[in-house]
Amino acid sequence: MVDETTGDKEDKTGITRRRFTLGVIIASIAGALGSLLSLLKVLAPEKKGGGYVSTIKPGDRFIYAKGANTGDYIKVSSLNIGDAVLAFPEGKTSNHANIVQLIKLDESAYKAPTHIKYTDQGLVAYSAICTHLGCTVSWVENEKSPDTSYTECFCHNSIFDPTRGAKVLGGPAPIPLAQIGVKVRDDGTLVFTSDFTGPIGPQV
Numbered sequence: 001m002v003d004e005t006t007g008d009k010e011d012k013t014g015i016t017r018r019r020f021t022l023g024v025i026i027a028s029i030a031g032a033l034g035s036l037l038s039l040l041k042v043l044a045p046e047k048k049g050g051g052y053v054s055t056i057k058p059g060d061r062f063i064y065a066k067g068a069n070t071g072d073y074i075k076v077s078s079l080n081i082g083d084a085v086l087a088f089p090e091g092k093t094s095n096h097a098n099i100v101q102l103i104k105l106d107e108s109a110y111k112a113p114t115h116i117k118y119t120d121q122g123l124v125a126y127s128a129i130c131t132h133l134g135c136t137v138s139w140v141e142n143e144k145s146p147d148t149s150y151t152e153c154f155c156h157n158s159i160f161d162p163t164r165g166a167k168v169l170g171g172p173a174p175i176p177l178a179q180i181g182v183k184v185r186d187d188g189t190l191v192f193t194s195d196f197t198g199p200i201g202p203q204v
Contacts, residue, residue, distance in 0.1 A: 052097040052129060052201025056180065060089035062125075062190040065099055075188040076121055079104040082146030084139035084162075086128055089192060097200060100180060101128040101137060101151060102190070103162050109147040113165035118181035118194055125192075126151070126166045126177040127200040132158050134202045137177070151177065174203050 062074040065086035074087055084103040092098050107122045114124065128137050135155035142149045150169065151160040158171030166177035178200050181193030 054097045054196060054200060055092050055095050056089045056098050056192050056195070058193050060092065060192045062087045062102060062192070063090050065093070073189045074102065076123065076184045076190065077188055081106055081122065082141050082143065082149055084141070086136070087125070097129070099128045099136065100125045101139065102182065103139070105147055105163065109163045111164050113167070114163065115165070115179050115197060118179055120183050123182050123184070123190065124162060125180050125182045126162065127180070127196060129201050130155065130158055130173055131175050131177065131201070131203045132156055132171070132173040133204070175199070
């Protein structure tokens with residue numbers, strides 16, 4: 001049977017040779033584009049922490065993230081051994097990726113893989129964003145034995161050990177909370193001294 005408009009012979013399914021050829025070309029182009037997109041996805045750098053990107057810079061000062069003192073500078077004199085507070089870098093509170101948990105323990109409590117060089121006067125700071133699904137972590141203090149206090153995410157009960165690099169002690173969190181450097185200034189206020197030592201935010 002001949003198509004009167006094109007002169008092409010139709011097969012039994014009614015598809016002309018021209019349409020068949022066009023379909024093959026379109027399929028080939030689609031396949032090539034799919035391969036290109038897959039390649040670009042592999043080559044493109046992944047966003048740190050699943051999209052959580054901190055803007056903390058060395059020299060930024062710690063301020064309280066919540067409570068009656070929100071926005072005030074945190075001073076070393078205001079923290080006792082066993083205390084922990086949530087903190088932001090000054091002027092950068094709108095980025096939740098910047099929130100950290102600042103903890104004070106006895107200096108001798110910290111063991112590897114804690115980066116001791118990023119601690120000062122018993123102070124250590126970790127990202128306060130759980131590496132499971134991104135909830136903000138909390139501090140569980142043991143008043144009788146401060147060094148056995150720990151960080152917990154109450155959303156799904158992930159537990160982290162602040163004395164050993166915030167390694168995961170239990171729960172679904174896949175990796176530790178990332179540490180960040182802290183230093184006490186001459187006036188007693190605190191400043192950040194580094195970037196995070198690892199990825200922050202959800203890692204699943």
